[in-house]
Amino acid sequence: MKIEFRNPTRTVEIDGPMSVIKLLNKLDVNAASVLVICDGTLVPNDAFLQDDATVEIRNVISGGSGAVEGAQA
Amino acid sequence: MKCRVCKGPAVIDLKRHNANFCGEHFLRFCHQQVEKCIGEFDMCAPGDKLLVAVSGGKDSLAVWDILNNLGYEVDGLYIGLGIDNYSDPSGEFAKTFAHERGLKLTVVDIVEEYGYDVPDGSRAARRAPCSACGMSKRHIFDRVATEGGYDVLVTGHNLDDEAAVLFGNVLHWQTDYLARQHPVLPERNGLPRKVKPLVRLDEREMAAYCVIAGIDYMLDECPMAAGNKHLRYKDALNSIEAASPGSKQAFFHKFLNQGAPFFAEAAQELRNELQACETCGQPTPNDICAFCRLVERAGGQPVPVQLTARPS
Numbered sequence: 001m002k003i004e005f006r007n008p009t010r011t012v013e014i015d016g017p018m019s020v021i022k023l024l025n026k027l028d029v030n031a032a033s034v035l036v037i038c039d040g041t042l043v044p045n046d047a048f049l050q051d052d053a054t055v056e057i058r059n060v061i062s063g064g065s066g067a068v069e070g071a072q073a
Numbered sequence: 074m075k076c077r078v079c080k081g082p083a084v085i086d087l088k089r090h091n092a093n094f095c096g097e098h099f100l101r102f103c104h105q106q107v108e109k110c111i112g113e114f115d116m117c118a119p120g121d122k123l124l125v126a127v128s129g130g131k132d133s134l135a136v137w138d139i140l141n142n143l144g145y146e147v148d149g150l151y152i153g154l155g156i157d158n159y160s161d162p163s164g165e166f167a168k169t170f171a172h173e174r175g176l177k178l179t180v181v182d183i184v185e186e187y188g189y190d191v192p193d194g195s196r197a198a199r200r201a202p203c204s205a206c207g208m209s210k211r212h213i214f215d216r217v218a219t220e221g222g223y224d225v226l227v228t229g230h231n232l233d234d235e236a237a238v239l240f241g242n243v244l245h246w247q248t249d250y251l252a253r254q255h256p257v258l259p260e261r262n263g264l265p266r267k268v269k270p271l272v273r274l275d276e277r278e279m280a281a282y283c284v285i286a287g288i289d290y291m292l293d294e295c296p297m298a299a300g301n302k303h304l305r306y307k308d309a310l311n312s313i314e315a316a317s318p319g320s321k322q323a324f325f326h327k328f329l330n331q332g333a334p335f336f337a338e339a340a341q342e343l344r345n346e347l348q349a350c351e352t353c354g355q356p357t358p359n360d361i362c363a364f365c366r367l368v369e370r371a372g373g374q375p376v377p378v379q380l381t382a383r384p385s
Contacts, residue, residue: 007292032311035280042284044074044086044093060280061233061307062130063203063298 001049003027007059016051023049024057033061085281088318096285103282106273107139114256116268117225123147124223124265126214127170127178129163129291131283132229134170136271138288140227141176147227150217152210153182155190156297163291170288179221181213189371191297197371198363202297205367212364215355218265230269233276236321237306239328244306252340255333261344262356275321276307 001016003023014023020036020043036043037056049055074083076095083093094102111117123140127133127149140147151167154160164180171178184190187209189197195205218226235254242250258267271279283290298304313320349355350362357363 007294030311030315032275032277032314033308035277035284037284042084042096042281044083046074046086058280058292060131060277061304061311062132062276062294063301063304 001051002054004054004056005059006056016049016053018049019045020047020049021045023055027057029057034059084285085278087278089275089314089322091318099281100285103135103274103278104139104143107136107270108143110256110270110273111268114268116257116270117145117266119144121145121224122222123225123227124179124214124218124221125149125227126210126229127151127167128229129166129170130229131288131290132231132234132271132276132279134166134229134288134290135279135282135286136227136229137170137176138174138286139282140270141174148177148179148221148223150179150181150214152213153180153184154206154209155182155184156192156295159293159295159297162293166289166291179217181217183209183213187368189368194367194371195297198367200367201301203301203303206297208364208367212353212355212362214267215264216353219263223265224260226265226267228267228269229271229279231271231274231276231279232321232325233307233310234303235269235272236310236325237303239325240306240310241302248336248339249343251332252336252343255329262347262349264356272325273322 001014001023003012003014005011014026018026021031024031024034024036024045031045035058036045036047037058038047038049038053043049074086074093075081076083076098077092078098079095081095084096085099086093117123123145125133125137125140125147127137129151137147137149149167149171151164153164167178168180170176191202191206191209194209195202198205200208214226235256239254242254256269256272260266282288310321310324346358347356348358350357350365351360352365353362355362355364
């Protein structure tokens with residue numbers, strides 16, 4: 001499988017097939033922090049990924065104003 | 074894995090709700106969560122004129138889309154912050170979203186209007202970039218909302234954002250910040266009410282909403298935010314969430330129900346301490362607000378618009 005990480009971007013190859021959750025565990029990725037998109041379609045954690053699939057693992061965590069959020073100027 | 078509603082193939086599993094959804098019913102779920110949040114915290118009413126602060130990222134575009142779909146009169150505000158290789162592409166996502174849906178978007182560029190950018194402002198004010206950025210945005214949100222006659226200012230802060238802020242405030246026992254943390258900041262001194270309708274939805278759900286709804290958003294992280302405390306707090310909370318689904322929701326919403334009342338008196342005292350900034354008129358505990366001091370130190374232009382304080 002071709003695994004494309006987004007935000008930040010990098011690509012790795014992993015032998016398949018395997019389930020989404022097994023892939024995330026193998027890559028040590030927290031399932032609460034990413035979306036998995038297989039061949040352009042969002043897939044749940046129990047979906048089975050074929051060996052020839054192109055899989056995007058998209059980080060969904062973004063930064064912000066931090067602890068001063070809502071602070072009065 | 075099947076959709077909880079229609080039993081068709083699911084595209085997303087939500088462990089904290091012990092539920093799975095197909096695309097159609099996930100979008101409906103998000104709309105329902107926002108409606109529930111608006112009602113629970115009395116955020117706005119039909120007929121209110123809403124302004125949503127959009128960054129080009131997933132959360133702000135999603136909340137704009139949801140409120141528009143729910144039938145609210147809602148315009149957008151994008152602020153160009155002058156951050157290289159980030160601000161311009163972010164703005165394009167916001168503009169494209171608005172254009173494709175026929176929605177009104179106001180654009181303010183701080184370099185053009187105030188004479189500084191966030192990196193320069195951060196250095197000049199000796200503040201962390203996210204602090205200088207947040208302060209600048211809050212000032213401009215208020216300015217544009219007031220000038221435009223908007224009743225409510227909407228931001229795309231989600232459950233993860235609020236839980237991370239709460240985590241940081243508890244970690245350092247910043248009781249003044251704890252006193253202020255709420256999904257609704259009431260209108261005061263002529264400034265609009267500020268609301269966060271996404272606090273029942275987490276970051277992963279908002280990204281999924283955009284993917285399913287076909288909303289293109291800025292994927293790249295702001296280069297100024299890399300490695301900030303907020304991101305570390307989110308990582309820590311997501312580690313807890315993975316082992317114990319629902320922890321973030323319980324942490325934040327139980328704070329609102331059971332913790333925040335202990336800080337109500339302090340919150341009122343903080344509001345009473347505010348006065349109008351001598352330069353711009355915005356509420357501040359000092360003679361000159363932090364934003365106007367930042368503009369001055371960054372060598373920018375005087376604040377061009379005087380806010381007129383109205384009775385709260």
